[in-house]
Amino acid sequence: MPKGRREVPPTAGLALVPRDFVAAGASLERGVAAFVEQTWAQVECSGTAALVVALATLKRLSGRRSVVVPAYTCPLVALAVIRCGLRPVLCDTRPGHFDLCPRALAAACGEDTLAVLVTHLGGRVADFTMASAIARDAGAAVIEDAAQSLGARWRGRPVGGLGDIGVYSLGVGKGLTVYSGGVLVAQDAALRPELRKTAAEMAPYRLDWELRRMVELAGYGLLYRPRGLWLAYGLPLRRKLRAGKLIEAAGDDCCAEIPLHRVGAWRKRIGANALKRLPGFLAAGSARAAPRRSRLEAIDGVSVLGDTEGDAGVWPFLQVLLPTQQARDEALRRLWPAGLGVGRLFIHALADYAYLEPHLDGSGIPNARDFAARMLTVTNSEWLDEDDFEQVCRALEESIH
Numbered sequence: 001m002p003k004g005r006r007e008v009p010p011t012a013g014l015a016l017v018p019r020d021f022v023a024a025g026a027s028l029e030r031g032v033a034a035f036v037e038q039t040w041a042q043v044e045c046s047g048t049a050a051l052v053v054a055l056a057t058l059k060r061l062s063g064r065r066s067v068v069v070p071a072y073t074c075p076l077v078a079l080a081v082i083r084c085g086l087r088p089v090l091c092d093t094r095p096g097h098f099d100l101c102p103r104a105l106a107a108a109c110g111e112d113t114l115a116v117l118v119t120h121l122g123g124r125v126a127d128f129t130m131a132s133a134i135a136r137d138a139g140a141a142v143i144e145d146a147a148q149s150l151g152a153r154w155r156g157r158p159v160g161g162l163g164d165i166g167v168y169s170l171g172v173g174k175g176l177t178v179y180s181g182g183v184l185v186a187q188d189a190a191l192r193p194e195l196r197k198t199a200a201e202m203a204p205y206r207l208d209w210e211l212r213r214m215v216e217l218a219g220y221g222l223l224y225r226p227r228g229l230w231l232a233y234g235l236p237l238r239r240k241l242r243a244g245k246l247i248e249a250a251g252d253d254c255c256a257e258i259p260l261h262r263v264g265a266w267r268k269r270i271g272a273n274a275l276k277r278l279p280g281f282l283a284a285g286s287a288r289a290a291p292r293r294s295r296l297e298a299i300d301g302v303s304v305l306g307d308t309e310g311d312a313g314v315w316p317f318l319q320v321l322l323p324t325q326q327a328r329d330e331a332l333r334r335l336w337p338a339g340l341g342v343g344r345l346f347i348h349a350l351a352d353y354a355y356l357e358p359h360l361d362g363s364g365i366p367n368a369r370d371f372a373a374r375m376l377t378v379t380n381s382e383w384l385d386e387d388d389f390e391q392v393c394r395a396l397e398e399s400i401h
């Protein structure tokens with residue numbers, strides 16, 4: 001247990017330093033574009049907003065109306081599809097994984113498929129070759145959802161830059177954050193003015209939203225450290241857990257009203273300044289994750305999601321699969337309230353959220369449901385020290401045996 005009133009965050013986010021707030025900043029668009037080896041990037045007010053802009057643009061350019069979404073992903077993804085007046089089609093995942101099942105994907109794609117969302121979840125690299133081949137066969141666009149994977153690489157190339165459109169999140173808890181933000185990249189230069197046009201139409205400057213996000217980003221700068229997190233994150237989390245509000249505790253209580261507005265210059269400058277530290281931060285995270293992954297996998301019955309040889313993801317947290325839901329739930333009973341950065345990513349497969357159920361066909365997604373039932377996350381934060389990590393491992397061992 002962290003000593004005293006301290007809390008380890010569930011994901012390794014890049015903390016801000018005072019200099020980020022005062023230094024003259026470069027352009028966030030140019031900085032992120034260079035970081036992911038692109039020549040163009042567009043900043044939006046969230047990863048969800050970036051998805052909305054991407055989908056609304058594709059919709060304007062095509063008569064197709066279905067979007068294939070992994071059955072285990074962030075509920076905001078399905079809400080973005082619905083917000084655009086498009087039809088989300090769930091695709092089951094591979095067994096014991098979040099990534100799309102090839103057979104289910106082939107069955108989900110058809111003449112009406114506008115896009116397939118290939119999702120690099122939690123820093124892990126999805127099977128892009130398989131998914132893009134099936135999407136292309138169906139004449140669908142490929143949107144890479146790299147919301148949680150800025151900096152990950154597929155065969156040496158940054159994820160997000162492989163498909164037609166790539167989306168990153170700069171939300172709180174991701175590596176790089178402007179409290180709430182997102183980034184779009186597009187391979188086809190002709191698509192970029194279309195994306196700009198959509199954003200100009202859908203996302204005006206909103207002083208009320210920007211002021212709120214400025215205060216929130218300043219709060220993040222002050223509080224994103226163990227003592228501040230205890231106050232701002234840990235106390236409300238434990239209150240929700242005591243009340244049995246798991247969806248709220250995981251942050252899955254998403255609202256169908258998706259804010260759409262421009263990101264102001266002050267927040268962008270802070271993001272651009274922090275971005276300079278991102279490569280070193282991600283490299284340190286990878287070095288920390290490797291021995292932790294080995295230690296966790298040494299526990300009988302535990303597996304940890306990794307990447308295919310040749311791919312190199314990033315490590316905000318480790319996705320840990322336990323042998324049974326019972327063992328997973330017992331581990332969470334001990335660890336989720338403990339301030340050690342253990343928790344759940346998304347509570348359900350998408351069709352099992354009450355607010356999404358009316359919009360989704362939840363048949364044929366057993367693997368996504370099984371993944372949701374057996375997975376927990378262990379933070380890769382630098383603030384989880386070796387004693388804390390051992391405590392996590394021992395609790396997992398005891399929960400299984």
Ligand SMILES: Cc1ncc(COP(=O)(O)O)c(C=O)c1O
Nearest residue numbers: 046047048074076147169170171
């Ligand atoms: C896979 C995935 N896609 C999209 C989003 C939406 O990003 P944002 O929270 O920045 O709106 C998230 C958020 O966590 C996510 O995990």
